[in-house]
Amino acid sequence: MKLYYSKGACSLSPHIVALEAGLAVELVSVDLRTGTTFDGTDFKKVNPKGYVPTLVLDNGETLTEGPAIVQYLADQVPNKALIPGHGSLARYRAIEWLNFISTELHKSFGPLFTPQAPEASKVAAKENLGKRLDYVNQELNGKEYLLGSQFSVADAYLFTVLSWTPHFQIDLSSRANVAAFMERVRIRPAVQAALRAEGLTSGGNN
Numbered sequence: 001m002k003l004y005y006s007k008g009a010c011s012l013s014p015h016i017v018a019l020e021a022g023l024a025v026e027l028v029s030v031d032l033r034t035g036t037t038f039d040g041t042d043f044k045k046v047n048p049k050g051y052v053p054t055l056v057l058d059n060g061e062t063l064t065e066g067p068a069i070v071q072y073l074a075d076q077v078p079n080k081a082l083i084p085g086h087g088s089l090a091r092y093r094a095i096e097w098l099n100f101i102s103t104e105l106h107k108s109f110g111p112l113f114t115p116q117a118p119e120a121s122k123v124a125a126k127e128n129l130g131k132r133l134d135y136v137n138q139e140l141n142g143k144e145y146l147l148g149s150q151f152s153v154a155d156a157y158l159f160t161v162l163s164w165t166p167h168f169q170i171d172l173s174s175r176a177n178v179a180a181f182m183e184r185v186r187i188r189p190a191v192q193a194a195l196r197a198e199g200l201t202s203g204g205n206n
């Protein structure tokens with residue numbers, strides 16, 4: 001399998017999941033500014049949507065959308081329990097979190113990463129993120145990870161997205177459960193390995 005990624009981007013989430021799962025995944029870096037891979041290939045030929053993460057399977061099929069990719073990877077190695085089994089309520093809890101992170105957190109960073117976005121939209125995005133983070137902080141009360149004591153794909157995605165907060169002066173330290181979660185995930189050996197492989201020492205970039 002090949003995982004198309006960009007340093008510190010949301011592709012860090014499936015990168016972490018692949019390492020947690022012990023799957024052999026070849027990393028292919030993409031320059032999102034030029035839309036090309038490291039060897040000059042037009043990335044739109046791989047994924048017409050032009051964004052990472054993109055997973056190319058050994059049979060040549062292409063899978064896109066982070067929440068779909070992490071579920072696919074986790075399901076390859078069920079004994080690692082990176083996602084609850086199909087049909088269980090816990091599975092839908094994981095999907096519930098993946099959707100929340102995708103639509104309420106990940107995409108809320110959009111204006112912050114867009115230099116030409118109006119200041120008012122940046123302020124509104126930060127306010128919205130603040131409210132959502134308060135909710136996550138409440139949900140993590142008494143829990144190690146989003147689903148309880150077991151690390152899951154949702155945690156890899158949450159960690160990835162929240163690793164962007166320092167770039168925008170979004171304070172996690174006042175949200176003690178979130179801050180403790182970030183540290184708990186950061187020190188996992190697979191997470192450390194993913195950060196090192198992307199040339200990141202403490203977290204993601206975008």
Ligand SMILES: N[C@@H](CCC(=O)N[C@@H](CS)C(=O)NCC(=O)O)C(=O)O
Binds near residue numbers: 032053
């Ligand atoms: N809906 C996609 C969004 C992925 C996404 O936003 N990727 C960003 C990096 S975090 C990207 O590649 N942006 C470049 C672009 O959209 O051209 C997913 O959830 O996987």
